[in-house]
Amino acid sequence: MPGRPKSVTRKRQEAREACDYLMSRAVEAYRAELTKAPGIRRHGARTICHDFEKMNFEATGKLIKLSYSTLIRLAAGGKTLSETNAAKAWITEEETKQVIAYVQEVGDRGFPLSHKRLHEHVNEICHARLGDGFPGVGVKW
Numbered sequence: 046m047p048g049r050p051k052s053v054t055r056k057r058q059e060a061r062e063a064c065d066y067l068m069s070r071a072v073e074a075y076r077a078e079l080t081k082a083p084g085i086r087r088h089g090a091r092t093i094c095h096d097f098e099k100m101n102f103e104a105t106g107k108l109i110k111l112s113y114s115t116l117i118r119l120a121a122g123g124k125t126l127s128e129t130n131a132a133k134a135w136i137t138e139e140e141t142k143q144v145i146a147y148v149q150e151v152g153d154r155g156f157p158l159s160h161k162r163l164h165e166h167v168n169e170i171c172h173a174r175l176g177d178g179f180p181g182v183g184v185k186w
């Protein structure tokens with residue numbers, strides 16, 4: 046029996062994770078190229094991006110475009126878009142896992158959690174970590 050189709054958000058999340066993984070491998074390869082001795086021919090950022098795009102397409106059949114300027118920035122110690130957005134989130138990844146475990150626990154007991162109760166639970170977690178200056182997660186969190 047087939048499962049449900051993936052949501053647009055889930056598809057984008059998986060595409061971003063695949064792109065981040067491929068880019069991290071390309072960054073490692075680019076850093077290895079930079080450590081080569083000056084007399085040895087090195088591959089540039091564009092060549093490495095193109096090679097990894099081609100390898101990924103041959104392996105998975107999906108084309109993921111990599112930006113050479115992003116590769117250079119990440120190799121110099123920059124952050125990915127995912128890392129930057131994760132730093133701006135109200136709750137951390139561990140807290141997210143705790144909230145999911147709480148929702149599952151309450152559901153297993155036979156008491157479905159309403160959006161209002163979930164909202165209150167997340168606000169309590171955020172108030173505990175961020176203090177009284179935390180305004181609340183808002184309506185569309």
